[in-house]
Amino acid sequence: MKAIGYYQSLPADNDQALIDLILPTPDVSGHDILVAVKAIAVNPVDTKVRRNAQPEKDQPRILGWDAAGIVIKVGPQVSLFKPGDEVWYAGDITRPGCNSEFHLVDERIVAKKPASLDFQEAAALPLTSLTSWELLFDRLQCSPTEQSTLLITGAAGG
Numbered sequence: 001m002k003a004i005g006y007y008q009s010l011p012a013d014n015d016q017a018l019i020d021l022i023l024p025t026p027d028v029s030g031h032d033i034l035v036a037v038k039a040i041a042v043n044p045v046d047t048k049v050r051r052n053a054q055p056e057k058d059q060p061r062i063l064g065w066d067a068a069g070i071v072i073k074v075g076p077q078v079s080l081f082k083p084g085d086e087v088w089y090a091g092d093i094t095r096p097g098c099n100s101e102f103h104l105v106d107e108r109i110v111a112k113k114p115a116s117l118d119f120q121e122a123a124a125l126p127l128t129s130l131t132s133w134e135l136l137f138d139r140l141q142c143s144p145t146e147q148s149t150l151l152i153t154g155a156a157g158g
Contacts, residue, residue: 001025003100005060009051017050021060026096026104028075033110035087035103039123041066045093064099065091068113068122078107086113090126 003021010017028034046063055061068088071081081087089110091098098105113122136142136150 001101003060003062004064005055005062005097005099006050007055007058007060009054012047012050018063019060021062023060023062023100025102028073028078028104030075031077031107032075032104033071033078033081033087033107034073035067035069035098035105035110036072037067037069037098037101037103038119039068040064040098041124041127043127045127046097049093062096062099064097064103065093066123066126066128067091067098067103067105068117068119069103072102074107080107081110081112086119087111088113088117088122088126090130 001023003023004018005021006016006018008016026034042064043066045065049061050063053061066089068086071083071085071087073083074081087110089105091103091105092109095104097103113119117125137144142148142150
């Protein structure tokens with residue numbers, strides 16, 4: 001499968017900072033689903049990881065955590081999805097990222113893509129939505145049932 005990654009953390013203007021790769025398509029096990037990636041988003045975490053995380057020796061590091069796509073294969077313990085399901089998710093930073101044709105991801109951190117969103121729109125939302133959720137409900141202790149107004153300023157950037 002095609003992927004984009006790196007073998008060593010280099011300055012972004014270096015030709016080898018991110019490279020095209022051909023890798024084996026991963027196989028499913030346990031709770032993993034194999035997703036045919038249709039869209040990804042770039043998030044500040046991608047630049048931080050590329051700048052600071054060295055891959056294991058002779059292994060590329062694949063970036064990307066926000067994705068949307070179609071399930072093509074499921075592991076033996078998968079109960080939430082089946083091939084053909086359209087999904088979206090923010091992946092696991094401890095595993096290879098989604099900047100690839102196919103991505104192996106644990107079903108327990110995946111959701112069915114809303115039909116009202118196309119793949120590009122769906123890929124743009126997972127990690128930023130989780131960040132907003134954590135701010136509102138974990139940090140500010142807002143109640144999901146509370147009727148109130150929130151002013152948001154400067155809602156861009158990372």
